[in-house]
Amino acid sequence: MIETKPRILVVDDYPALVTITRHKLLQHGYEVITAQNGVDALELVESDFPDLVITDVEMPLMNGYELCRKIKESPKLRTIPVILVTSRIEAESLMKGIEAGADNYLTKPYDDDTLFSKVNELLSNPIAISDVEETVPVTIEGKEFNVKADYSYLVSLLISTYKNTLGQNARLEQMQSGLNAANKELELTKKEHEELLQNIFPKKIADGLLAYGTVTPERYEDATFLFTDFDGFSKIVPDLTPEELIESLSFYFDKFDEFISQHNIIKIKTIGDSYMAAGGIPERNKTHAIDTALAALKMRFFVSNLEDSLPESIPFFPLRIGIHTGHSVVGVIGKRRFAYDVWGEAVNLASRMEQHSDSNAINISQDTYDRLKDLLSVNHEERN
Numbered sequence: 478m479i480e481t482k483p484r485i486l487v488v489d490d491y492p493a494l495v496t497i498t499r500h501k502l503l504q505h506g507y508e509v510i511t512a513q514n515g516v517d518a519l520e521l522v523e524s525d526f527p528d529l530v531i532t533d534v535e536m537p538l539m540n541g542y543e544l545c546r547k548i549k550e551s552p553k554l555r556t557i558p559v560i561l562v563t564s565r566i567e568a569e570s571l572m573k574g575i576e577a578g579a580d581n582y583l584t585k586p587y588d589d590d591t592l593f594s595k596v597n598e599l600l601s602n603p604i605a606i607s608d609v610e611e612t613v614p615v616t617i618e619g620k621e622f623n624v625k626a627d628y629s630y631l632v633s634l635l636i637s638t639y640k641n642t643l644g645q646n647a648r649l650e651q652m653q654s655g656l657n658a659a660n661k662e663l664e665l666t667k668k669e670h671e672e673l674l675q676n677i678f679p680k681k682i683a684d685g686l687l688a689y690g691t692v693t694p695e696r697y698e699d700a701t702f703l704f705t706d707f708d709g710f711s712k713i714v715p716d717l718t719p720e721e722l723i724e725s726l727s728f729y730f731d732k733f734d735e736f737i738s739q740h741n742i743i744k745i746k747t748i749g750d751s752y753m754a755a756g757g758i759p760e761r762n763k764t765h766a767i768d769t770a771l772a773a774l775k776m777r778f779f780v781s782n783l784e785d786s787l788p789e790s791i792p793f794f795p796l797r798i799g800i801h802t803g804h805s806v807v808g809v810i811g812k813r814r815f816a817y818d819v820w821g822e823a824v825n826l827a828s829r830m831e832q833h834s835d836s837n838a839i840n841i842s843q844d845t846y847d848r849l850k851d852l853l854s855v856n857h858e859e860r861n
Contacts, residue, residue: 488518529600770845
């Protein structure tokens, strides 16, 4: 008989915390699913019926208290233990959780021992579900709360919270001496990790993938797309060794990467000798047409001045560039091998602009020209 792993739902709108908690739970042999708000979490609880829910309190759309209350009010879901995670330790926060029916609390920041002691306790000895519907008013610090008149539930919750708080305090004292060194090491590791991911995906996308395993597709009403390719590339490729081909493409594309990073646009992908970039995604802005045009000018200038100064092993490839501005849909496809991509007529038109461009030229659409014409007219007047 195959033993099933307990499944835990982690809910938080801060991707970094979800990623850390998910990783720790996976290492301890749990299955983990994640959500970034209470609405999505409730749908997962109803469809997947996890063994435990760990949810942040402060979240958009539906906060942790409301999520907990909806779980505990459902006859089908009420047996699922809920741990509320909060940075607030005052009595009001605790009482709101009791009102909502929470089974336990985690107070930020918490250490691994505290996390797993509460998880293990609730999975092995869940607090008994009360059938009492009557509530009694409780006044604490001048504020009134209505809690179920089941004192065994309250005592169990308070004792559990008290025991874990004592243990947490003792462990925090032991950890204090090494905390600064651990923080420095963590910052270095985090920086290296982020730099690696951002070389593959934009930061916004990388954060979402790490935390939730997916990214919600978005429609962009206004973005600018750039395509390049090399004129005559297919005629030269048969004469190159695989090593020479890769070295040649890297020589050009590495400079293209440098230019787009200077002008707030991102590389989408390369296909053969074609290079695709976009401005205005995933972070929307109003300068994407200008940014993309400036990067294209640098690409053209770089390539057009290479012919007499190339290394001997690198062939000269005349460059064609096409640019168009318009609507698109942006998202991530794939479950194991992710690909960040864009779709829409604007993308197709940008590709056609490149195909109809002259060598060592930049071919822009009317839509892109309309965004640039004021700047172009100013430069023309200054030259005159």
